[in-house]
Amino acid sequence: MFKRIFFTAGFAGLLAALVLSLFQILWITPLLLQAETYEVASESMVEPHEHAPGAPAHHHDAEAWAPADGWERTLSTLGGNLVVAVGFSLMLAGLFTLRQPNRAWQGVLWGIAGYLTFCLAPSLGLPPELPGTAAADLTLRQGWWIGTAAATAASLALLVFTRHWALRLVALVLLVLPHIIGAPQPAEHSSLAPESLQSHFRLAALISNAAFWIALGWLSAWFYTRDTAENN
Amino acid sequence: MTSHTLSHAPTTTASLSKRLAAATLACLLGGGLVFLAGFSHIDALHNAAHDTRHSEGFPCH
Numbered sequence: 001m002f003k004r005i006f007f008t009a010g011f012a013g014l015l016a017a018l019v020l021s022l023f024q025i026l027w028i029t030p031l032l033l034q035a036e037t038y039e040v041a042s043e044s045m046v047e048p049h050e051h052a053p054g055a056p057a058h059h060h061d062a063e064a065w066a067p068a069d070g071w072e073r074t075l076s077t078l079g080g081n082l083v084v085a086v087g088f089s090l091m092l093a094g095l096f097t098l099r100q101p102n103r104a105w106q107g108v109l110w111g112i113a114g115y116l117t118f119c120l121a122p123s124l125g126l127p128p129e130l131p132g133t134a135a136a137d138l139t140l141r142q143g144w145w146i147g148t149a150a151a152t153a154a155s156l157a158l159l160v161f162t163r164h165w166a167l168r169l170v171a172l173v174l175l176v177l178p179h180i181i182g183a184p185q186p187a188e189h190s191s192l193a194p195e196s197l198q199s200h201f202r203l204a205a206l207i208s209n210a211a212f213w214i215a216l217g218w219l220s221a222w223f224y225t226r227d228t229a230e231n232n
Numbered sequence: 233m234t235s236h237t238l239s240h241a242p243t244t245t246a247s248l249s250k251r252l253a254a255a256t257l258a259c260l261l262g263g264g265l266v267f268l269a270g271f272s273h274i275d276a277l278h279n280a281a282h283d284t285r286h287s288e289g290f291p292c293h
Contacts, residue, residue, distance in 0.1 A: 001246060001250070001251070001254050002254060002257075005254065005258050009258075009262070020287070023287075024283065024287050028283075028286075028287045029283060029287075032283055032286055032287075064275030064276050064278075064279060065275075065276040065279060065280075066276075066279035066280075066282075067279065067280060073283070076279075076280045076281070076283075077281070077282075077283040077284050079280065079281075080269045080280060080281030080282075080283070080284030080285070081284050083265050083266075083268065083269040083281070084265070084266050084269050084270055084281075084284060084288060086262075086265060087261075087262040087263065087264070087265030087266035087269070088262060088266060089262070090258045090259070090261055090262030090265065091258065091259045091262040091263065093258060094254060094255040094256070094257070094258025094259045094262065095255055095258075095259070097246075097251045097254045097255050097258075098251055098252070098255050118288075119288070119289055122289060123289050126289070126291055127289070128286065128287070128288075128289035129286070129292070130286070131286065131292075131293065133293075135291070135293065138273075138291055138292075138293065139273075141291035142271050142290075142291050145290065145291055146271075205286075205287055205288075205289055206289075208287060209287075209288065209289065
């Protein structure tokens with residue numbers, strides 16, 4: 001059983017990471033680099049540098065390793081994508097042991113659920129942001145993000161797999177509760193990059209992640225059910 | 233026909249508790265990987281996966 005889970009996560013994660021990386025290289029990273037030019041410009045004007053008003057002061061540890069721009073940064077990002085994709089695929093394959101998809105296309109539905117859980121729902125409160133954007137405390141935002149993803153996942157599971165009205169009511173509450181609580185927001189919204197670049201980046205991130213999740217769901221189900229016809 | 237049906241049995245006979253354990257472990261391990269790349273406060277990990285974090289919409293800075 002574990003062999004099957006790891007096999008699925010390894011191959012599906014690798015291929016889906018390549019899909020995400022392709023979107024990044026062609027669409028997202030150029031926007032990030034463009035945004036960083038505003039950040040660098042602002043850093044060189046003020047010494048020691050200041051972020052946009054309201055941005056949390058984060059210290060730069062001079063000792064910490066960072067990939068140099070160019071192939072090193074690209075490779076490093078590919079590695080990051082791979083770890084994230086294999087991680088998400090491990091979750092999907094684990095859930096497949098409880099609810100096995102009969103056909104690979106059913107994985108697309110799982111992928112859509114993953115997209116709603118890990119991208120769309122958190123982005124309602126905390127949209128994908130370019131570097132140099134004012135934001136509330138990082139740990140608070142991460143906590144809200146993880147809580148929102150967990151509540152959305154539980155809500156979708158209840159909506160899809162249960163029939164009782166009371167459970168469905170709980171599901172609806174779980175779906176909207178994080179947004180009623182609201183994501184941590186900065187005292188004042190501001191951004192170094194112009195608004196048009198921000199909205200372009202949000203669109204690029206939302207579309208790239210939709211493609212990534214559909215690919216990940218489909219590939220995970222394909223690899224997971226690959227052997228069932230002859231072997232098991 | 234019967235033997236054909238039987239040969240399919242192992243996929244469905246793994247006990248529920250075993251499958252629950254596998255699903256929980258896989259979700260924990262997967263979540264750990266996502267956390268490491270996407271949420272860890274260790275500077276080197278943040279720097280390495282910086283672009284991944286921004287494109288995935290994870291809170292970054």
